[in-house]
Amino acid sequence: AQTVTQSQPEMSVQEAETVTLSCTYDTSESNYYLFWYKQPPSRQMILVIRQEAYKQQNATENRFSVNFQKAAKSFSLKISDSQLGDTAMYFCAFMKHRGDDKIIFGKGTRLHILP
Amino acid sequence: GAGVSQTPSNKVTEKGKYVELRCDPISGHTALYWYRxxxxxxxxxxxxxxxxxxxxxxxxxxxxxxxxxxxxSVSTLKIQRTERGDSAVYLCASSLNGFPNEKLFFGSGTQLSVL
Incomplete structure (x- = not known):
């Protein structure tokens, strides 16, 4: 069975600083997808970034980038030039490449961006 | 519609009652998911x-x-003989075809409270 672990329940950072959220996962699959989702107080889960395990290059989306270490089963999210609107819960998530249709989520990290 | 719509936004019920939660996915999306x-x-x-x-x-x-x-299209999640442990946010999501590489769009959820 797949598991996703986020070891930081809560973090705070000053606006404009860089912050890194940690995530580790466990799987016996060789190919899979990893995600970071943002959940603001509106409760709507919003996809921040996605990484396909067979791609060695780390995914980037504007101020968001990941550090994907497949051998270590680590998938951290870096937010650069953090903004007040980045305040939210962030969930790391895993999905098999095929043969399954469910996303496995971690417990989340609550991120506060301070003015 | 423009996004995934879930109704009601909040539902309070008493232990033992029956509830229905509704999800309207994005028009044309064949895949629909429920998460708790x-x-x-x-x-x-x-x-x-x-x-x-x-x-x-x-x-x-x-x-x-x-x-x-x-x-x-529309989906309904039905819970019979509700228990206090059923209290949670019920999230619905949809995607175009259900392929793993497709983006998943989430609704804002229904907060169910069982008293």
Whole structure:
């Protein structure tokens, strides 16, 4: 069975600083997808970034980038030039490449961006 | 519609009552998912529909939970004999075809409180 672990329940950072959220996962699959989702107080889960395990290059989306270490089963999210609107819960998530249709989520990290 | 719509936004019920939660996916999306998010946890998979049929209902916790999607668009999650442990946010999501590389669009959820 797949598991996703986020070891930081809560973090705070000053606006404009860089912050890194940690995530580790466990799987016996060789190919899979990893995600970071943002959940603001509106409760709507919003996809921040996605990484396909067979791609060695780390995914980037504007101020968001990941550090994907497949051998270590680590998938951290870096937010650069953090903004007040980045305040939210962030969930790391895993999905098999095929043969399954469910996303496995971690417990989340609550991120506060301070003015 | 423009996004995934869930109604009601909040539902308060008494232990033992029956409730229905509704999800309107994005028009044209064939894949529809239900997740349950308990307080302080990440979302947990309940059921996945491809068209009108439940392709995977392995996440439904017991036979009190049932979901339908009779016309391949709107879905209803039905909970019989509600228990206090059923209190959670119920999230619905949809994607175009259900392929793993497709983006998943989430609604804002229904907060169910069982007193």
């Amino acid at each position: 998010q308990s307080l302080g946890q990440g979302p947990e998979f309940l059921i996945y529909f491809q068209g009108t049929g439940a392709a995977d209902d392995s996440g439904l916790p017991n036979d009190r939970f049932f979901a339908v999607r009779p016309e391949g």
